Amino acid sequence: xxxxENMIGAKAxxxxxEKEGVKQVFGLPGGANLPMYDELYKSNIRHxxxxxxxxxxxxxxxxxxxxxxxxxxFATSGPGATNIVTGLATAHADSSPMIAVxxxxxxxxxxxDAFQESDIIGMSNPxxxxxxxxxxxAEIPEVVKKGFYIAESGRPGPVLxxxxxxxxxxxxxxIFPDVVKIRGYHPWTDPAxxxxxxxxxxxxxxxxxxxxxxxxxIISSAFAELQAIAEMLMIPVVTTFKGxxxxxxxxxxxLGPIGMHGHAEANKLMIEADxxxxxxxxxxxxxxxxxxxxxxRLKIIHMDVDPAEIGKNQTAQVAVVGxxxxxxxxxxxxxxxxxxxxxxxNKWLKHVNEVKDYWRENLKIHPGEMSAAKILRKLRExxxxxxxxxxxxxxxxxxASLFFDVIQPGTFFSSTGLGTMxxxxxxxxxxxxxxxxxPVIDIAGDGSFNMTENSLATSVLEDIPVIVFLINNYSLGMxxxxxxxxxxxxxxxxxxQNCPDYVKLAESYGAxxxxxxxxxxxxxxIKVGLKSDVxxxxxxxxxxxxxxxxxxxxxxxxxxxxxxx
Amino acid sequence: MLVILSILVENKPGILWKITHLFRAKNFNIDTISxxxxxxxxxxxxxxxxxxxxxxxxxxxxxxxxxxxxxxVKQLDEHKSVYxxxxxxxxxxxxxxxxxxxxxxxxxxxxxxxxxxxxxxxxELTAAPDQIKAFEDLxxxxxxxxxxxxxxxxxxxxxx
Numbered sequence: 001x002x003x004x005e006n007m008i009g010a011k012a013x014x015x016x017x018e019k020e021g022v023k024q025v026f027g028l029p030g031g032a033n034l035p036m037y038d039e040l041y042k043s044n045i046r047h048x049x050x051x052x053x054x055x056x057x058x059x060x061x062x063x064x065x066x067x068x069x070x071x072x073x074f075a076t077s078g079p080g081a082t083n084i085v086t087g088l089a090t091a092h093a094d095s096s097p098m099i100a101v102x103x104x105x106x107x108x109x110x111x112x113d114a115f116q117e118s119d120i121i122g123m124s125n126p127x128x129x130x131x132x133x134x135x136x137x138a139e140i141p142e143v144v145k146k147g148f149y150i151a152e153s154g155r156p157g158p159v160l161x162x163x164x165x166x167x168x169x170x171x172x173x174x175i176f177p178d179v180v181k182i183r184g185y186h187p188w189t190d191p192a193x194x195x196x197x198x199x200x201x202x203x204x205x206x207x208x209x210x211x212x213x214x215x216x217x218i219i220s221s222a223f224a225e226l227q228a229i230a231e232m233l234m235i236p237v238v239t240t241f242k243g244x245x246x247x248x249x250x251x252x253x254x255l256g257p258i259g260m261h262g263h264a265e266a267n268k269l270m271i272e273a274d275x276x277x278x279x280x281x282x283x284x285x286x287x288x289x290x291x292x293x294x295x296x297r298l299k300i301i302h303m304d305v306d307p308a309e310i311g312k313n314q315t316a317q318v319a320v321v322g323x324x325x326x327x328x329x330x331x332x333x334x335x336x337x338x339x340x341x342x343x344x345x346n347k348w349l350k351h352v353n354e355v356k357d358y359w360r361e362n363l364k365i366h367p368g369e370m371s372a373a374k375i376l377r378k379l380r381e382x383x384x385x386x387x388x389x390x391x392x393x394x395x396x397x398x399x400a401s402l403f404f405d406v407i408q409p410g411t412f413f414s415s416t417g418l419g420t421m422x423x424x425x426x427x428x429x430x431x432x433x434x435x436x437x438x439p440v441i442d443i444a445g446d447g448s449f450n451m452t453e454n455s456l457a458t459s460v461l462e463d464i465p466v467i468v469f470l471i472n473n474y475s476l477g478m479x480x481x482x483x484x485x486x487x488x489x490x491x492x493x494x495x496x497q498n499c500p501d502y503v504k505l506a507e508s509y510g511a512x513x514x515x516x517x518x519x520x521x522x523x524x525x526i527k528v529g530l531k532s533d534v535x536x537x538x539x540x541x542x543x544x545x546x547x548x549x550x551x552x553x554x555x556x557x558x559x560x561x562x563x564x565x
Numbered sequence: 566m567l568v569i570l571s572i573l574v575e576n577k578p579g580i581l582w583k584i585t586h587l588f589r590a591k592n593f594n595i596d597t598i599s600x601x602x603x604x605x606x607x608x609x610x611x612x613x614x615x616x617x618x619x620x621x622x623x624x625x626x627x628x629x630x631x632x633x634x635x636x637x638v639k640q641l642d643e644h645k646s647v648y649x650x651x652x653x654x655x656x657x658x659x660x661x662x663x664x665x666x667x668x669x670x671x672x673x674x675x676x677x678x679x680x681x682x683x684x685x686x687x688x689e690l691t692a693a694p695d696q697i698k699a700f701e702d703l704x705x706x707x708x709x710x711x712x713x714x715x716x717x718x719x720x721x722x723x724x725x
Contacts, residue, residue, distance in 0.1 A: 126590050130633050184636045308627035
């Protein structure tokens, strides 16, 4: 059933978005998107004003990851549009559903280097799942329907609508389709049963199997299926960093993330395993160290929704293409129905537990009271399990990977693919909009927080209180660590000193700033933040020389992991 | 490994650009490319000749398949397809007998001769790439002044 009405393009955009269930957009107005803003004013959709388009995009991204429905951001043409490119690239690298709507100069001006014209379709091409530039107002309802479908189906991703100003303003007869078909787009494949049967065979005949859970498990919410299979077969679970929290990290079978800053026990055991069930992962270089070393040793069973990921970075013995939740369900059903005759994993499990216990007891951590490990464990103790965590990018992020256990699956989000500093805070605001009843905390570093700290204005004025857990080493710590480790302590461009004062900064925005210099002060600050109805920045000074360890140097295999001495 | 990819796409502006962009972004190379609208004006066919090892080619095909604007991506088997390329050679005429020799050569390849001048002549050859290469080798001693080629057009044989 189609509904036909006469209206301008900008109004059709709002109506079509309302039909998609959009309740709010994150954005910034400008000359070329004023018609959209005028219709936004008249619509029931809430506008959340960002102070920079990049932050608006990250807010939409954070909303999308948590709600698993596309978050929407608005920007004007030209610099407004170029400012969202980092947001699009971040969402693209992490397969996050998102819709970005940019204004564009009028159709007749395109290509004339008009004021605030940018070829955003061209610039964003490699970092969007798809983009549309409607040339007639009448195209808008179908564009919106297709765009939302593309953004959220299959492997999710960002979709861009670049709408020329006259297309927003022109009136047309609008037909709102209920369904759309896109000839060249087949987002879901039914997993091939024979491949799942082969996967089971290989898994059960292995002697030292391991499960590697990636971000795909979180995107498809396959938590229960993953846990059921791990428990039924008693196979230990490691994750990628993006997959952190796909499996409860306090579970006896959990070994935590592998990779550059993976847990020592996870990296050690990953390289001892003889078979890996890899679920929803692209085998990123940050996870596997070196590609060659990984695939030489291991039988790889690869499950992914994206056929192009099969064989891209690692060659698999068996590949199961399809939504990983569906694939795991079928696998689980087969394991339940059939008599499972598996190799005896007991010897392997005993060894796994010994290695795990050894590293959990013997991994050296920084001796200071306010070491990364101690403050992050204090955070874990103090907050409820359903708390949503985001992170920025840098040392604090990797410390979170090492020392913060995610207990409730699907509550930990980070810019893992593109590694975008400044992502965590606006993403936390987006996450809080998606789940207003749950505490949201951005685990931050000072370097990253600097990049989008003006989102404090959004948090305060729009009444979206989140906590910034600011691990402050007064420097661009990860770069500093690399300079200490690989460049003989020739420190350049990493010293941020005590500038700004984050407590005063927070206060100047009308947020709450608390400095925590002991674990008791920290616990108190977290508790105050959890109860606060404005944003709380907890400034936690630490030793600037503290390194993230263990550390697998780039381009080296996991076995060459550098351990704390 | 030389590979011919036959890609059926939506006939819309910007799609050729997206495909060549994908090749660049994924670090693949295009040897030749030919594009044209099909009998059904909703579609265009892009024929790309590329090379790489089996793993790389599989990855190119998957990445192309993943593109929303591609309707069908086929890797053509040279033994099961007809594929042709048109090439124009401008060849030097050094002695009066050259003209006859080149004419004979052109005839034996089913090529057409155009624009015969005192010092040069043009030869139009439509053939499979290996034949073009063979012709080129035989024409080189006369002196090839310049060439222009269309890129390969290819279709799979019915029932193949």
